Amino acid sequence: MNVLVAGGAGYVGSHAVAALQESGHTPIVLDTLELGHREACRDAELVVGDTADYDLVTHVLKEFEIDTVMHFAAYSRVGESMEEPLKYYINNVVGTLKLIQAMMDTGVKRFIFSSTAATYGEPEKMPIEESITKCPINVYGHSKLEVEEACQWLSKTSDFKYVAFRYFNACGAHKSGEVGEDHEVETHLIPLILQVPMGKREAISIFGTDYDTPDGTCIRDYIHVSDLADAHVRGIDYLVKGGESGAMNLGTGSGYSVRQIIDAARKVTGQEIKAVEAPRRAGDPSELVARADKANNALGWKPVQSDLETIIGSAWLWHKNHPNGYAS
Numbered sequence: 001m002n003v004l005v006a007g008g009a010g011y012v013g014s015h016a017v018a019a020l021q022e023s024g025h026t027p028i029v030l031d032t033l034e035l036g037h038r039e040a041c042r043d044a045e046l047v048v049g050d051t052a053d054y055d056l057v058t059h060v061l062k063e064f065e066i067d068t069v070m071h072f073a074a075y076s077r078v079g080e081s082m083e084e085p086l087k088y089y090i091n092n093v094v095g096t097l098k099l100i101q102a103m104m105d106t107g108v109k110r111f112i113f114s115s116t117a118a119t120y121g122e123p124e125k126m127p128i129e130e131s132i133t134k135c136p137i138n139v140y141g142h143s144k145l146e147v148e149e150a151c152q153w154l155s156k157t158s159d160f161k162y163v164a165f166r167y168f169n170a171c172g173a174h175k176s177g178e179v180g181e182d183h184e185v186e187t188h189l190i191p192l193i194l195q196v197p198m199g200k201r202e203a204i205s206i207f208g209t210d211y212d213t214p215d216g217t218c219i220r221d222y223i224h225v226s227d228l229a230d231a232h233v234r235g236i237d238y239l240v241k242g243g244e245s246g247a248m249n250l251g252t253g254s255g256y257s258v259r260q261i262i263d264a265a266r267k268v269t270g271q272e273i274k275a276v277e278a279p280r281r282a283g284d285p286s287e288l289v290a291r292a293d294k295a296n297n298a299l300g301w302k303p304v305q306s307d308l309e310t311i312i313g314s315a316w317l318w319h320k321n322h323p324n325g326y327a328s
């Protein structure tokens with residue numbers, strides 16, 4: 001199938017491009033390159049442009065005879081979303097609705113959307129089930145929830161079909177070591193930890209050591225980016241076979257603490273990684289872990305690369321091969 005990958009030059013999208021190619025599909029990337037990298041698309045067709053550009057998107061959908069759209073293009077820094085909320089609503093909500101409008105006007109009906117665990121907010125009960133009440137605590141999470149709700153109504157009122165995948169903590173890199181995470185402003189724990197053995201950071205900060213968890217540090221559900229990509233490829237088949245539109249968690253169903261991640265990084269890199277204890281940050285729940293049965297059953301999907309050693313080993317290979325990220 002010909003699949004439009006909006007945001008395919010970014011971290012998760014570029015792994016979906018690789019997975020699509022590996023499974024015989026043809027990805028066509030649409031990306032502004034504002035936050036992404038040309039080389040991350042490797043030999044896939046790249047159209048530089050914005051999801052909000054209706055004329056361009058309709059042209060691309062027709063020109064490449066697109067069957068399905070995977071949509072990764074968004075802004076996703078939580079802190080920034082609270083400082084510049086309109087920027088987030090305009091890109092993440094309006095930009096997505098324009099993309100969907102172009103799809104509907106050209107008869108493209110299948111949509112696979114990158115949503116997030118941030119739509120839930122701070123639920124008390126773990127693991128998190130898809131059906132719980134959503135109370136996002138930041139603009140980023142709310143912008144994704146708004147898109148999910150629009151998709152739900154569109155699927156009820158037309159033949160638009162979608163899956164919204166709520167990712168937990170995406171991490172790791174492609175096994176080749178040639179595609180990986182390169183964010184100009186890095187906020188994710190594993191690349192930040194690996195900056196210490198790379199000599200780019202003196203120490204990693206542990207924010208909060210007095211949480212109600214076995215070692216006092218926050219627990220998160222870490223899911224390898226190639227496992228995420230695999231779920232997206234399976235999502236195409238799911239929709240083609242008439243699977244019900246809706247949202248699914250993508251996580252492993254179990255979590256690791258910050259200290260466990262740092263210890264695993266010490267083991268994989270063979271280096272002492274200095275850690276310093278710091279106060280808690282506002283809005284960091286003690287634990288966020290997915291209940292993942294829905295995706296397991298509906299897609300026949302199981303994470304196979306999400307053990308800590310593979311996650312950190314693959315990320316380490318990528319960072320060692322590309323100490324300054326992509327060339328662009």
Ligand SMILES: NC(=O)c1ccc[n+]([C@@H]2O[C@H](COP(=O)([O-])OP(=O)(O)OC[C@H]3O[C@@H](n4cnc5c(N)ncnc54)[C@H](O)[C@@H]3O)[C@@H](O)[C@H]2O)c1
Pocket residue numbers: 006007008009010011012013030031032033034035036037049050051052071072073074075076091095114115116117166167168169170171183
């Ligand atoms: N990385 C995670 O842990 C995580 C977790 C949950 C959800 N998500 C979601 O997954 C998606 C991908 O995340 P990522 O970490 O790969 O982000 P990323 O910033 O690496 O990639 C996003 C890509 O989209 C492009 N882009 C942004 N707005 C665009 C627009 N209007 N038109 C065209 N291109 C545009 C950027 O240039 C970039 O290449 C995002 O929607 C994000 O909200 C990510």
